[in-house]
Amino acid sequence: MTSATDDDIDDSTAPLIEHLAELRQRLIYSVIAFIVGMVITFTFGSTILDFLLMPIESSLRALGDPNPTMQYTAPQEYFFTLVRISMVFGLALSFPVIAYQLWRFVAPGLYRSEKNAFLPFIIASPFLFILGGSFAQYIVTPMAMKFFLGFADASSLVAPLLQDTGLADLGATASDPIQMPTTPHGIAIVFQGKVNETFDITLKLIVAFGLCFQLPVLLTLMGKAGLVTAAGLGSVRKYAVVAILILAAIITPPDVITQVILFVVVYGLYEISIFLVKRVEKKEEARLRAEGYFEDDDLGEDPLAAEFGDDAGEDEGDDTRDR
Numbered sequence: 001m002t003s004a005t006d007d008d009i010d011d012s013t014a015p016l017i018e019h020l021a022e023l024r025q026r027l028i029y030s031v032i033a034f035i036v037g038m039v040i041t042f043t044f045g046s047t048i049l050d051f052l053l054m055p056i057e058s059s060l061r062a063l064g065d066p067n068p069t070m071q072y073t074a075p076q077e078y079f080f081t082l083v084r085i086s087m088v089f090g091l092a093l094s095f096p097v098i099a100y101q102l103w104r105f106v107a108p109g110l111y112r113s114e115k116n117a118f119l120p121f122i123i124a125s126p127f128l129f130i131l132g133g134s135f136a137q138y139i140v141t142p143m144a145m146k147f148f149l150g151f152a153d154a155s156s157l158v159a160p161l162l163q164d165t166g167l168a169d170l171g172a173t174a175s176d177p178i179q180m181p182t183t184p185h186g187i188a189i190v191f192q193g194k195v196n197e198t199f200d201i202t203l204k205l206i207v208a209f210g211l212c213f214q215l216p217v218l219l220t221l222m223g224k225a226g227l228v229t230a231a232g233l234g235s236v237r238k239y240a241v242v243a244i245l246i247l248a249a250i251i252t253p254p255d256v257i258t259q260v261i262l263f264v265v266v267y268g269l270y271e272i273s274i275f276l277v278k279r280v281e282k283k284e285e286a287r288l289r290a291e292g293y294f295e296d297d298d299l300g301e302d303p304l305a306a307e308f309g310d311d312a313g314e315d316e317g318d319d320t321r322d323r
Contacts, residue, residue, distance in 0.1 A: 038090035132213030
């Protein structure tokens with residue numbers, strides 16, 4: 001049996017009050033980092049907003065609008081949109097500091113092997129979130145915007161440039177304001193997007209895909225903890241498909257294309273997770289064999305069960321000798 005000294009656990013005998021004081025200090029550092037991140041991102045809030053609105057801008061230009069515009073209908077709407085941007089991206093900017101403070105608080109209670117096991121996941125988690133968010137920003141959101149705008153006649157915004165409406169006879173030039181076309185019947189439906197509503201759709205997709213890309217990290221950690229197995233994940237694959245379909249219907253806009261994309265991506269991540277858990281199990285089995293827990297290949301599939309079974313057999317032998 002491996003002792004605490006052999007595995008180099010940090011010797012900490014601090015009383016509870018000292019742990020609470022350290023936690024308070026770590027939280028203060030984290031809050032300060034978050035506030036600094038908010039201030040920095042608020043300074044560039046308009047630039048970040050322009051970046052987030054790029055999918056709808058490209059969609060409108062593809063539909064024929066040469067000058068896409070967005071509007072806000074309340075005096076405080078644009079300001080609070082920038083505040084929300086600063087909160088979200090301020091948290092992302094300060095995440096390394098927050099994660100470091102959390103690690104400094106938790107690490108003294110971990111063995112060296114546990115620290116080495118968690119370090120790759122700490123690095124992989126933000127990387128996968130950025131990968132998922134980028135996938136949503138550059139692929140999913142433009143497709144969703146084109147799908148939504150396709151229901152409206154967005155080309156009516158530039159119909160005077162595309163159709164014969166008599167605008168040229170009026171002597172209009174490029175510097176003149178575009179005149180909306182007259183419709184003999186019905187009502188002209190045009191898109192007049194609000195900044196906060198479009199921002200909500202984009203941000204929800206980024207967060208949704210960023211969190212979904214955490215699936216391999218979550219399941220691999222559960223596999224290392226012995227909470228799930230590759231065989232168990234494979235046996236519930238059909239239930240996972242249903243759960244992913246429900247998830248895609250809830251967190252994505254109500255269009256089939258986006259839901260199918262999210263389903264394909266998350267299901268692919270689920271299969272990758274099964275592969276990673278299987279690798280974790282093989283490494284654990286190799287470690288147990290090296291430590292002598294597997295003396296031959298007929299002990300069964302569960303090394304812990306084999307270990308406890310041997311101990312139980314020895315105990316029964318001792319009880320028999322005592323009798």
